[in-house]
Amino acid sequence: MNILVILRMMPDATGELLLTEDGLGIDREWLDFQLNDFDDHALEDAILLKEASGAKVTVLAIGEGANRVLQMAAARGADEVIALPGEEDELISSRDLAATVVDFARSKSADLVVCGVQSSEDLFGQLAPYVGAMLEWPHVSGTNRIQASGDRLHVTQERGAGVSVTYEVALPAVLGVQTATKAPRYVSGSKLREASKTPIGKGERQASSFALSATIGGLHIPEQNGSALQLGDDAEHVAERIVAILESNGMGRN
Amino acid sequence: MKIYACTEGRSGQVDAVSLEMITAARGLARDGDDVIAFFAGSAAEDAASKVGAADRLVAAIASQADIVVAETYARQLCHVIAVEGDGIVMVPYSANGLDVASSVAARLNWPLVSYVERITHDGGSLSVVAQLYGGKVLADCSVPLPAVLMINPGAFKEAEATPIAADRVTTIDISEHAAASRARPIAIGLPDFSDVDLKAADRIVCVGRGIGDEASIDLARDLAALLGAEIAGSRPVVDNGWLSKLRQVGKSGQKVKPKLYMALGISGAPEHLEGMAQSDVIIAVNTDPKAPIFNVAHYGATCDLFDLMSSLSERLKASGS
Numbered sequence: 001m002n003i004l005v006i007l008r009m010m011p012d013a014t015g016e017l018l019l020t021e022d023g024l025g026i027d028r029e030w031l032d033f034q035l036n037d038f039d040d041h042a043l044e045d046a047i048l049l050k051e052a053s054g055a056k057v058t059v060l061a062i063g064e065g066a067n068r069v070l071q072m073a074a075a076r077g078a079d080e081v082i083a084l085p086g087e088e089d090e091l092i093s094s095r096d097l098a099a100t101v102v103d104f105a106r107s108k109s110a111d112l113v114v115c116g117v118q119s120s121e122d123l124f125g126q127l128a129p130y131v132g133a134m135l136e137w138p139h140v141s142g143t144n145r146i147q148a149s150g151d152r153l154h155v156t157q158e159r160g161a162g163v164s165v166t167y168e169v170a171l172p173a174v175l176g177v178q179t180a181t182k183a184p185r186y187v188s189g190s191k192l193r194e195a196s197k198t199p200i201g202k203g204e205r206q207a208s209s210f211a212l213s214a215t216i217g218g219l220h221i222p223e224q225n226g227s228a229l230q231l232g233d234d235a236e237h238v239a240e241r242i243v244a245i246l247e248s249n250g251m252g253r254n
Numbered sequence: 255m256k257i258y259a260c261t262e263g264r265s266g267q268v269d270a271v272s273l274e275m276i277t278a279a280r281g282l283a284r285d286g287d288d289v290i291a292f293f294a295g296s297a298a299e300d301a302a303s304k305v306g307a308a309d310r311l312v313a314a315i316a317s318q319a320d321i322v323v324a325e326t327y328a329r330q331l332c333h334v335i336a337v338e339g340d341g342i343v344m345v346p347y348s349a350n351g352l353d354v355a356s357s358v359a360a361r362l363n364w365p366l367v368s369y370v371e372r373i374t375h376d377g378g379s380l381s382v383v384a385q386l387y388g389g390k391v392l393a394d395c396s397v398p399l400p401a402v403l404m405i406n407p408g409a410f411k412e413a414e415a416t417p418i419a420a421d422r423v424t425t426i427d428i429s430e431h432a433a434a435s436r437a438r439p440i441a442i443g444l445p446d447f448s449d450v451d452l453k454a455a456d457r458i459v460c461v462g463r464g465i466g467d468e469a470s471i472d473l474a475r476d477l478a479a480l481l482g483a484e485i486a487g488s489r490p491v492v493d494n495g496w497l498s499k500l501r502q503v504g505k506s507g508q509k510v511k512p513k514l515y516m517a518l519g520i521s522g523a524p525e526h527l528e529g530m531a532q533s534d535v536i537i538a539v540n541t542d543p544k545a546p547i548f549n550v551a552h553y554g555a556t557c558d559l560f561d562l563m564s565s566l567s568e569r570l571k572a573s574g575s
């Protein structure tokens with residue numbers, strides 16, 4: 001089985017995000033970039049499938065820090081790693097990226113394409129269903145378990161409220177992973193150092209297959225709506241207030 | 255113009271989020287426009303008893319299919335659009351919707367904007383406000399028509415559930431297509447709430463990634479016990495295996511509405527808010543004063559969650575003895 005994995009680097013949005021002066025993008029200068037969490041889970045599923053039933057795993061990565069993440073992928077067991085050129089200072093549109101992924105799926109004779117179910121920048125649509133529709137391959141998003149079963153896969157999808165659906169999926173197929181079958185593994189420093197010698201291929205981007213989705217007129221940071229009564233940052237004081245709040249809502253200790 | 259409200263559900267039942275799509279569609283409809291509810295499933299009765307706020311119902315029926323897979327759903331919707339005419343397709347942001355929205359946009363080469371919060375009609379185009387970076391940034395987008403929009407649950411109110419007249423229902427048989435699908439549902443897993451049912455809990459202490467490691471979950475468990483609350487977690491905490499799946503709150507977990515919801519170290523991503531924003535009293539503790547959780551909280555604190563857990567536990571112990 002040939003598996004193609006796509007890794008997208010995303011700005012670390014846990015801290016404060018600032019906008020560029022023209023208000024059309026986020027200021028990336030001081031931001032850290034991290035692997036999209038869901039893509040990390042997709043990579044893990046690809047490696048688990050390789051370990052369970054043998055596969056060649058090819059990994060594409062795009063965005064700032066792609067090379068570092070590709071070395072990590074090699075250390076975890078990827079066979080071939082390829083960096084895609086990104087556009088600096090622009091969000092990674094999965095809609096535009098889909099054509100490139102389709103091209104690689106064909107040239108690498110992929111039986112399975114896996115990526116994260118979403119990314120924080122996929123405003124114009126999600127990668128797995130775009131690629132699936134373009135290739136006319138079945139696609140399932142929101143997976144939390146993937147297992148090979150002969151020439152097919154058994155794939156479990158989370159549907160919310162504790163409901164899950166398991167599909168038998170004929171290959172070739174595209175999967176949008178939410179949670180890997182097992183939590184992504186830890187890679188030791190020595191493995192990373194060894195993998196740092198892995199040659200990183202250079203891939204080419206294809207032009208988007210699709211019409212422009214929308215024009216972004218402006219971005220803004222939502223104001224805190226001020227609905228929350230602030231209890232401050234002193235834990236002792238906050239605890240005291242919380243006890244009072246519980247009491248006034250009839251939830252005090254009795 | 256046709257405005258398609260995509261409904262979804264399983265075993266012939268439609269989920270409540272379907273009615274939100276009808277509200278979103280109705281809000282854009284002008285004289286002469288048609289709001290068409292699209293349903294795909296094993297039987298049309300439940301949909302027909304609820305989507306009366308739409309002008310019409312097109313029900314794609316595969317009598318044996320508890321779940322119509324997204325690929326089939328998308329293909330059939332495209333067929334319906336080819337027959338009925340172009341317009342706007344409203345898809346809920348859900349497991350199924352994630353697959354349907356981009357698949358339809360790709361097949362029709364129509365624009366798509368995801369994570370939509372607000373929509374206004376702007377003559378020949380739409381102005382939409384959509385979320386980026388888990389809701390930390392909002393994007394004002396101008397979307398040419400026809401178009402597909404994937405809409406956040408909760409962004410629109412549910413339309414009133416009323417029956418639709420029988421002469422406004424079109425049924426098409428898709429059994430053959432569903433059977434031909436290369437992704438075949440083989441099992442539906444239903445939750446067993448006998449261990450814990452967060453939906454029935456009065457009080458919930460929910461911990462997020464800010465809790466840091468598995469050992470610290472015990473501290474939160476102790477606090478929950480003192481409060482008479484159930485312990486719950488955000489997705490990363492559950493994914494790490496620190497709490498069981500039934501204790502996850504949010505889009506792919508449980509939707510809860512307790513009297514007390516205490517969020518510790520949770521940023522408040524839209525997928526989390528979807529599961530808890532309706533709680534009676536929400537207290538959020540997060541060191542980042544800009545965390546979106548504070549937009550739904552009634553009380554917010556920016557102290558360290560570990561300091562708070564220990565101070566509060568001590569106070570509760572003291573007052574309890």
Ligand SMILES: Cc1cc2nc3c(=O)[nH]c(=O)nc-3n(C[C@H](O)[C@H](O)[C@H](O)COP(=O)(O)OP(=O)(O)OC[C@H]3O[C@@H](n4cnc5c(N)ncnc54)[C@H](O)[C@@H]3O)c2cc1C
Nearest residue numbers: 462463464488489504505506507519520521525540541559
């Ligand atoms: C299809 C889909 C379904 C999803 N379903 C769900 C779901 O059901 N439930 C869910 O929760 N998520 C769900 N998610 C994931 C969601 O998008 C977020 O990734 C997730 O909610 C983030 O969890 P978090 O807030 O715990 O972590 P983070 O976003 O990492 O936030 C951690 C927070 O802790 C704060 N913090 C850190 N240390 C401390 C400290 N010492 N004291 C106080 N605060 C601290 C930080 O400031 C930060 O705001 C889903 C995503 C997708 C795509």
Ligand SMILES: Nc1ncnc2c1ncn2[C@@H]1O[C@H](COP(=O)(O)O)[C@@H](O)[C@H]1O
Nearest residue numbers: 325326327329330431432434435436437
């Ligand atoms: N839901 C579906 N899943 C898989 N294949 C389908 C589905 N619907 C149609 N097909 C097949 O896809 C091809 C094109 O069908 P159509 O979409 O009707 O043009 C035909 O071979 C159909 O049998």
